Amino acid sequence: xxxxxxxxxxxxxxxxxxxxxxxxxxxxxxxxxxxxxxxxxxxxxxxxxxxxxxxxxxxxxxxxxxxxxxxxxxxxxxxxxxxxxxxxxxxxxxxxxxxxxxxxxxxxxxxxxxxxxxxxxxxxxxxxxxxxxxxxxxxxxxxxxxxxxxxxxxxxxxxxxxxxxxxxxxxxxxxxxxxxxxxxxxxxxxxxxxxxxxxxxxxxxxxxxxxxxxxxxxxxxxxxxxxxxxx
Amino acid sequence: xxxxxxxxxxxxxxxxxxxxxxxxxxxxxxxxxxxxxxxxxxxxxxxxxxxxxxxxxxxxxxxxxxxxxxxxxxxxxxxxxxxxxxxxxxxxxxxxxxxxxxxxxxxxxxxxxxxxxxxxxxxxxxxxxxxxxxxxxxxxxxxxxxxxxxxxxxxxxxxxxxxxxxxxxxxxxxxxxxxxxxxxxxxxxxxxxxxxxxxxxxxxxxxxxxxxxxxxxxxxxxxxxxxxxxx
DNA sequence: CTTAAGCATTAGATTCGTCTAATCCCACTC
DNA sequence: GAGTGGGATTAGACGAATCTAATGCTTAAG
Ligand SMILES: [Mn+2]
Ligand SMILES: [Mn+2]
Ligand SMILES: [Mn+2]
Ligand SMILES: [Mn+2]
Numbered sequence: 263x264x265x266x267x268x269x270x271x272x273x274x275x276x277x278x279x280x281x282x283x284x285x286x287x288x289x290x291x292x293x294x295x296x297x298x299x300x301x302x303x304x305x306x307x308x309x310x311x312x313x314x315x316x317x318x319x320x321x322x323x324x325x326x327x328x329x330x331x332x333x334x335x336x337x338x339x340x341x342x343x344x345x346x347x348x349x350x351x352x353x354x355x356x357x358x359x360x361x362x363x364x365x366x367x368x369x370x371x372x373x374x375x376x377x378x379x380x381x382x383x384x385x386x387x388x389x390x391x392x393x394x395x396x397x398x399x400x401x402x403x404x405x406x407x408x409x410x411x412x413x414x415x416x417x418x419x420x421x422x423x424x425x426x427x428x429x430x431x432x433x434x435x436x437x438x439x440x441x442x443x444x445x446x447x448x449x450x451x452x453x454x455x456x457x458x459x460x461x462x463x464x465x466x467x468x469x470x471x472x473x474x475x476x477x478x479x480x481x482x483x484x485x486x487x488x489x490x491x492x493x
Numbered sequence: 494x495x496x497x498x499x500x501x502x503x504x505x506x507x508x509x510x511x512x513x514x515x516x517x518x519x520x521x522x523x524x525x526x527x528x529x530x531x532x533x534x535x536x537x538x539x540x541x542x543x544x545x546x547x548x549x550x551x552x553x554x555x556x557x558x559x560x561x562x563x564x565x566x567x568x569x570x571x572x573x574x575x576x577x578x579x580x581x582x583x584x585x586x587x588x589x590x591x592x593x594x595x596x597x598x599x600x601x602x603x604x605x606x607x608x609x610x611x612x613x614x615x616x617x618x619x620x621x622x623x624x625x626x627x628x629x630x631x632x633x634x635x636x637x638x639x640x641x642x643x644x645x646x647x648x649x650x651x652x653x654x655x656x657x658x659x660x661x662x663x664x665x666x667x668x669x670x671x672x673x674x675x676x677x678x679x680x681x682x683x684x685x686x687x688x689x690x691x692x693x694x695x696x697x698x699x700x701x702x703x704x705x706x707x708x709x710x711x712x713x714x715x716x717x718x719x720x721x722x723x724x
Numbered sequence: 725c726t727t728a729a730g731c732a733t734t735a736g737a738t739t740c741g742t743c744t745a746a747t748c749c750c751a752c753t754c
Numbered sequence: 755g756a757g758t759g760g761g762a763t764t765a766g767a768c769g770a771a772t773c774t775a776a777t778g779c780t781t782a783a784g
Contacts, residue, residue, distance in 0.1 A: 267771070288732060301772055303733055308770090320732060320779055350581070351607045361601055368595045376582045498741065519762060532742055534763055539740090551749060551762055 266367035269336045270295060271305050272314060275325055276333035280403040285322030331398050338394040339366035339374060341387035344425065346377045348388045355388040355440075356431035389431075390422025390441035390478065409447075409456055409474035416447040417461070417482045424476035434477075437467045444482060497598035500567045501526060502536050503545060506556055507564035511634040516553030562629050569625040570597035570605060572618035575656065577608045579619045586619040586671075587662035620662075621653025621672035621709065640678075640687055640705035647678040648692070648713045655707035665708075668698045675713060 292302040310317040314329035343362035347353040444461035454471040523533040541548040545560035574593035578584040675692035
């Protein structure tokens with residue numbers, strides 16, 4: 263019923279929407295999907311006509327409940343596929359995003375069901391992203407804080423990292439920073455870099471803000487707790 | 494580079510081409526893909542322009558070597574996927590065709606490689622269809638004879654059945670007729686039905702010509718050998 | 725209150741895959 | 755060697771998704 267393209271736009275809006283409460287601007291969508299602004303505008307008109315987004319001209323769009331359901335379905339496919347490719351087909355977690363990004367639009371509900379079953383209904387994907395349930399209930403995508411918001415001395419556990427950039431993922435993997443890794447914040451330098459020590463004694467890693475912003479962390483027991491406050 | 498649609502047309506031509514040496518008629522392609530004749534004509538023009546088919550107006554088309562390579566790649570994807578879905582995801586062999594028919598256009602070469610490896614480079618899919626090798630060497634799709642060409646008393650082994658019709662597959666499965674099944678031809682009725690007895694004593698099955706034409710068989714040792722002669 | 729910069733939208737065009745309606749070939753029948 | 759029936763092609767149009775170029779809002783600065 264919906265084209266793969268429309269699904270892509272809805273997923274993009276879903277992802278942008280979790281960055282703030284503002285309506286999502288046309289240009290952000292165009293950027294993310296690598297199309298021109300007029301293209302995004304005209305797609306927003308179609309989506310609005312179908313009741314999948316609410317649109318205020320010159321302001322931006324927001325997913326309607328129906329639009330969010332479609333987005334959640336696509337996101338569920340994406341994250342289940344990433345998990346499946348990693349667990350069952352031996353993909354590296356850095357490689358799975360593009361494959362999942364194509365297949366997410368073409369698998370059947372039957373395929374989704376069987377994969378979920380084989381993986382025993384996983385709650386998170388290899389990057390720590392939460393997998394929407396079969397019922398497509400809204401998911402809290404903003405749980406936790408990001409590493410840029412941490413302060414020196416914080417003891418943290420990595421919860422999730424962005425799955426977008428394979429190079430970044432490969433680097434983090436190499437450095438030993440994956441969901442579940444415990445680390446201590448050594449320095450938050452004012453020039454835009456955060457240095458963390460791996461809790462298992464594997465050394466120190468310096469992470470630029472742009473990357474730190476995509477790493478979600480939780481305080482471990484015994485922390486100051488500052489990591490749970492917003493910046 | 495090539496659209497999924499173009500791949501579909503090339504695969505369709507590949508499949509029709511193995512039914513005879515004649516060029517493939519536009520109307521056959523249109524029928525198979527469920528489009529109108531002008532649509533098929535115009536796609537044939539595009540494919541000819543790209544050097545993927547050789548076209549003689551009002552006669553039909555034939556795959557060029559390049560076109561055949563593309564078709565073989567798609568067919569390899571299709572049959573590997575069918576095998577994978579059956580072996581690893583627990584699909585029934587009657588259900589896999591449609592899923593494979595969509596995914597075949599969207600998996601990466603990496604996915605293909607990993608699936609082939611996991612399955613240990615299978616030579617045939619669940620329906621007995623030969624899987625083209627990684628090198629995409631031409632495959633003999635017409636090996637063996639079909640059940641309509643059999644004569645009474647022939648002892649045969651089922652080699653392959655068409656994967657197109659899930660109902661037919663479910664029926665044959667139910668009846669115990671799968672690749673590897675041994676059977677004896679009891680009667681070839683002039684009204685267009687073939688009756689066969691299952692060699693393992695599981696009774697007799699009557700198969701209409703239309704279906705028998707899609708079941709490929711080989712003679713077992715001790716047969717009259719007539720099944721290996723063309724009709 | 726005015727203006728200009730910076731987004732966003734409108735206008736108009738293109739490509740792909742598809743359709744219906746009209747026309748055209750070709751091969752077979754007489 | 756016509757004539758005709760049936761399949762194939764041409765003609766013309768359309769929706770989806772995209773682009774470039776032109777125009778239009780909004781807003782923040784003055
Ligand atoms: Mn996608
Ligand atoms: Mn992910
Ligand atoms: Mn297909
Ligand atoms: Mn098959």
